[in-house]
Amino acid sequence: MSLRPSARTEVRRNRYKVAVDAEEGRRRREDYMVEIRKSKREESLLKKRREGLQLQQQQFSTSLQSAVEKKVLFF
Numbered sequence: 001m002s003l004r005p006s007a008r009t010e011v012r013r014n015r016y017k018v019a020v021d022a023e024e025g026r027r028r029r030e031d032y033m034v035e036i037r038k039s040k041r042e043e044s045l046l047k048k049r050r051e052g053l054q055l056q057q058q059q060f061s062t063s064l065q066s067a068v069e070k071k072v073l074f075f
Helices: 005-015 022-074
Strands: none
Touching: none
16 A cells, blocks of 8 residues: 555645645735835824924924014014
């Protein structure tokens, strides 16, 4: 009841547990890449928002100072 060498290797191959099949691995990689892209996009948006907020604060303080100076000059 000896099997051919190719059949023996096939039997052995089928007995081993496959950790991750190709489809599952591909799906995981794609999901991981999507998460990375989303996080980078979110970081970039937060950075732009912070820069915009800082610019608005600087403009507000500058306009406030000029308004105070104008009032001081009138009195």
